[in-house]
Amino acid sequence: MARGPKKHLKRVAAPKHWMLDKLTGVFAPRPSTGPHKLRECLPLIIFLRNRLKYALTGDEVKKICMQRFIKIDGKVRTDITYPAGFMDVISIEKTGEHFRLIYDVKGRFTVHRITAEEAKYKLCKVRKIFVGTKGIPHLVTHDARTIRYPDPLIKTNDTVQIDLETGKITEFIKFDTGNVCMVTGGANLGRVGVIINRRDILALSMWFTSRIPLATPLLPGCPTSLWSARVTSRGSPCPVERVSASPLQRRETRDWQPSRAAA
Template identity: 35%
Template sequence: MLKYCKTTKEVKQILNNKEVLVDGKRRKDERFLVGLMDVITIPSTKESFRIVFSDKGHLSYVTIDNKESKFKLSKISGKTLIKGGKFQLNLSDARNINIAKNDYKVGDTLQIEVPSQKILKHFKLDVGSNIMLTGGSHVGKNGELKTIVGKTITFVTSQGDEFETKIEHAYVIGDKKSAIKTEE
């Protein structure tokens, strides 16, 4: 995908030399999966990439700067009450974060510092939010959330196209404007 190597042998050699970071952690297993919003960093070349959806709906990558490589966005996919009256947030990338206050809702997005998992910002799934679609026939489209009616949302792209889709396909990427780079 990134075109740094051609064979599996080259992939293994690069990984064994500890030359690849995924979300700030060194990865040596060539079977380790990367997913939506993951940050891939190659320290030797000082390059960083974020996995996003292309406008065609395929997983792709965009080159990001050093500042943006220090965080990732994760959607809250579930919430659980645990021992001691604390809450556990279940995130879209299989992370779990324990919190004391119940300030977050399922569907909201957290900006998380990697690899420490410290919550930097909270983006609510609300009218006016900047979203990216992760499902349906408009996967990869970005735009402003206009209305929420039950489990259906309406959003407008920067080109002015208006679409309606399920609320579960909305991934908040910023308040008024995107907090991340989504295209080259």
């Protein structure tokens, strides 16, 4: 009979987007409990050892973290298996580098370098809004932040810009038609497109789904659930152009045929 939480993770059972080879070992680092789920995060040890190549072994990663060199969202993290997730800001003060975890077009976390000014904020999706004790309104984001007294205009599924130093909301973007969003789950993970409509359907316990076109203008829209769509900007075509210029999008555009699209 099992007692307590699971503490191990087999390497073959690890998320595919971690890109771990099967023959290096039997086990993979199991993420600690935190703001992101196991299948939606990237442990700090994999980011430092496998992505940045700043360490060769897990022991070296631990020595780096215990010297308090690594910050996530402005806070020092010494846990080598801390789960970093979408839009998290990872800072290394000793080298002066800042990174933001975002998805590439293949649905994998990519090493995206940002400036010191960009590292001062992050975008969070609003998961829930409720009224707590004594009638105080609360807002819960996708990274488990709870903010009191939010703007009354902010609704569920909107995106808020949070100042990492103060933890307060500085700006928000509505989940409206015409805004640019990124898909963070499902078969279209990593896609960036413009919201063209919102269609409500009844499917088990999921009531809403949003239809989002692909970044390539020649391709038809790809549907995704409301839970997986996260608004990133107000109708700016810049993110779409950046993604459509990738080799994957160019290959899809080259293989596109009008007869198939019409069918």
